[in-house]
Amino acid sequence: MDAFIELDGVEKVFDVRRRTGFLRRERRQVRAVDGLSFTVARGEIVGYIGPNGAGKSTTIKMLTGILTPSGGRLRVAGIDPARERTRLAHRIGVVFGQRTTLWWDLPLIDSYRLAHRMYRIPDARYRENLDRLVELLDLESLLEVPVRQLSLGQRMRGDIAAALLHDPEVLYLDEPTIGLDVVSKARVREFLGELNTERGTTVLLTTHDLQDIERLCSRVMVIDHGRMMYDGPLAGLHEAGESERTLVVDLERELPPIDVGPAARVVRVEGPRQWLAFPASESAAPLVARIAAEHPLVDLSVREPDIEAVIGRMYADRETVVPGARNS
Amino acid sequence: MGSVRLYAAVAAGSFRRYATYRAATAAGVFTNTVFGLILVYTYLALWDERPQLGGYDQAQAVTYVWLGQALFATLALQGGGFEAELMERIRTGAVAIDLYRPADLQLWWFAADLGRSFFQLLGRGVIPFAFGALVFPSALPSDPWLWLRFLLALLLAMVVSFGIRFLVALSGFWLLDGTGALQLLMVSGMFCTGMALPLNAFPEPLGGIVRALPWSAMLQMPADLLMGETGALRTYAFQAGWAVVLLVLGRMVQVAATRRVVVQGG
Ligand SMILES: Nc1ncnc2c1ncn2[C@@H]1O[C@H](COP(=O)(O)OP(=O)(O)OP(=O)(O)O)[C@@H](O)[C@H]1O
Ligand SMILES: [Mg+2]
Numbered sequence: 105m106d107a108f109i110e111l112d113g114v115e116k117v118f119d120v121r122r123r124t125g126f127l128r129r130e131r132r133q134v135r136a137v138d139g140l141s142f143t144v145a146r147g148e149i150v151g152y153i154g155p156n157g158a159g160k161s162t163t164i165k166m167l168t169g170i171l172t173p174s175g176g177r178l179r180v181a182g183i184d185p186a187r188e189r190t191r192l193a194h195r196i197g198v199v200f201g202q203r204t205t206l207w208w209d210l211p212l213i214d215s216y217r218l219a220h221r222m223y224r225i226p227d228a229r230y231r232e233n234l235d236r237l238v239e240l241l242d243l244e245s246l247l248e249v250p251v252r253q254l255s256l257g258q259r260m261r262g263d264i265a266a267a268l269l270h271d272p273e274v275l276y277l278d279e280p281t282i283g284l285d286v287v288s289k290a291r292v293r294e295f296l297g298e299l300n301t302e303r304g305t306t307v308l309l310t311t312h313d314l315q316d317i318e319r320l321c322s323r324v325m326v327i328d329h330g331r332m333m334y335d336g337p338l339a340g341l342h343e344a345g346e347s348e349r350t351l352v353v354d355l356e357r358e359l360p361p362i363d364v365g366p367a368a369r370v371v372r373v374e375g376p377r378q379w380l381a382f383p384a385s386e387s388a389a390p391l392v393a394r395i396a397a398e399h400p401l402v403d404l405s406v407r408e409p410d411i412e413a414v415i416g417r418m419y420a421d422r423e424t425v426v427p428g429a430r431n432s
Numbered sequence: 433m434g435s436v437r438l439y440a441a442v443a444a445g446s447f448r449r450y451a452t453y454r455a456a457t458a459a460g461v462f463t464n465t466v467f468g469l470i471l472v473y474t475y476l477a478l479w480d481e482r483p484q485l486g487g488y489d490q491a492q493a494v495t496y497v498w499l500g501q502a503l504f505a506t507l508a509l510q511g512g513g514f515e516a517e518l519m520e521r522i523r524t525g526a527v528a529i530d531l532y533r534p535a536d537l538q539l540w541w542f543a544a545d546l547g548r549s550f551f552q553l554l555g556r557g558v559i560p561f562a563f564g565a566l567v568f569p570s571a572l573p574s575d576p577w578l579w580l581r582f583l584l585a586l587l588l589a590m591v592v593s594f595g596i597r598f599l600v601a602l603s604g605f606w607l608l609d610g611t612g613a614l615q616l617l618m619v620s621g622m623f624c625t626g627m628a629l630p631l632n633a634f635p636e637p638l639g640g641i642v643r644a645l646p647w648s649a650m651l652q653m654p655a656d657l658l659m660g661e662t663g664a665l666r667t668y669a670f671q672a673g674w675a676v677v678l679l680v681l682g683r684m685v686q687v688a689a690t691r692r693v694v695v696q697g698g
């Protein structure tokens with residue numbers, strides 16, 4: 105496979121100076137990224153997650169070349185981003201969800217015209233890409249609207265289009281769905297999925313919304329304290345987190361917690377309704393059969409493991425790991 | 433060639449952006465006119481006491497006032513251009529966006545500031561200037577070539593003004609809180625550009641020192657050129673000299689800043 109993004113032991117240490125008293129300052133070092141290694145192949149769509157302060161944004165900044173790593177080796181398309189930031193800029197697209205690249209006081213279209221000049225996009229290609237993006241992201245009626253008058257979701261769609269006009273080979277998204285409503289989120293996700301399958305654009309997606317990951321990414325990387333905690337398929341995350349599915353049963357009447365052997369355990373009772381947890385890797389069929397045979401069952405439903413809970417457990421575990429005394 | 437079009441687009445966009453601030457422009461025109469009136473009457477009283485102060489007669493002193501009001505926003509004589517915005521972007525980390533673009537930070541902001549200057553020359557400068565010239569005695573030349581030479585000096589003044597403010601803005605990479613730097617810019621702009629009193633009228637040796645500083649390239653020298661007090665070549669040489677020094681310095685600071693840059697915020 106063609107490794108498009110390559111990190112090898114990348115580190116980023118920030119020097120933080122803090123006032124501790126009158127004219128007294130304390131110097132402290134923050135290891136935002138601590139020996140991070142991974143590769144992303146061309147055409148992959150990878151979720152990049154971790155708790156607040158894990159080092160995700162720092163990694164993205166290093167990948168765009170606006171931050172220089174303190175150590176290790178980093179290459180994007182064979183280029184060292186910090187050294188050849190401008191050359192690389194023509195090949196990457198970036199969306200920072202919390203900021204905008206658009207021209208605040210001017211109509212949206214002005215920002216696109218500027219991108220046309222900035223990335224030296226040939227006229228025909230520019231027009232073609234603009235038409236396509238305007239259609240896919242439903243921007244037609246917004247082109248003449250000043251950016252400051254756009255809603256958050258509209259602005260985000262505008263920003264995504266701006267990042268893609270020059271046909272970047274890779275798109276970095278730092279929380280692109282932050283603050284969006286359900287409909288806008290779905291639209292952005294759908295668009296990113298299409299972009300990846302149809303154009304083969306490599307996508308690195310940072311988010312706190314795990315549904316983004318579930319919908320889009322076959323591979324997920326979890327980092328914490330600047331270190332890689334997990335890198336693999338989304339499904340594997342359930343195993344890594346020992347996740348459970350939940351069977352919700354409605355019985356004919358209020359009963360004490362039902363006994364179904366070691367296959368599952370009741371975690372909650374509320375009137376005639378009971379919640380049973382069982383391993384996500386097991387089939388629900390034998391369990392359902394047994395309950396139906398032994399108890400007055402009225403209705404039931406199965407809830408998939410909550411990936412949020414899985415990852416929450418991972419983050420929490422991390423805090424309690426004592427070096428040399430790991431128990432798993 | 434491609435980059436000329438890019439920076440032209442940046443300047444044009446910036447021009448249009450300032451054109452959308454209609455209320456601010458109207459308020460600015462009003463303020464500059466009122467300030468002009470106050471200064472004119474003050475100067476007239478002062479020149480009654482000290483005729484030929486700084487080598488100006490009364491008409492020249494009045495013209496100098498209105499020129500100052502017309503160029504106040506155009507040359508951001510006391511700040512008010514891109515610098516506060518750039519500093520804010522450095523402080524909040526939004527400068528990350530400026531940095532990863534395939535464009536040069538200095539040229540980008542220079543183009544944006546030029547666009548702003550041109551808008552404010554037309555939008556905020558022309559009315560107070562015309563008002564002053566019509567209502568009060570004036571020392572404006574009738575030679576169209578002299579006006580042309582003045583416009584070139586004005587362009588160079590824009591470059592010098594940008595050069596100073598770019599350095600102030602970049603200090604944000606080290607200071608993080610730009611309020612002090614912006615205040616310094618305002619105060620230095622008030623005295624060293626000659627907004628308060630023409631630099632010619634400063635007592636020596638202070639006058640000699642201030643006239644050698646880059647601020648005098650902004651209002652004082654173009655004014656003297658327009659009113660026939662000094663020659664074009666001398667003016668251009670002085671302005672261009674400072675423009676080069678400031679731009680090169682700005683470039684060096686930019687390289688240092690982006691090398692050690694710590695982009696703020698998530
Ligand atoms: N400019 C900076 N100066 C000092 N420390 C910084 C700086 N930028 C980031 N950090 C620190 O580096 C660590 C990683 O920050 P980063 O912004 O990469 O986190 P993140 O994973 O993006 O978090 P979030 O999910 O909250 O956006 C944090 O501990 C943060 O405090
Ligand atoms: Mg972040």
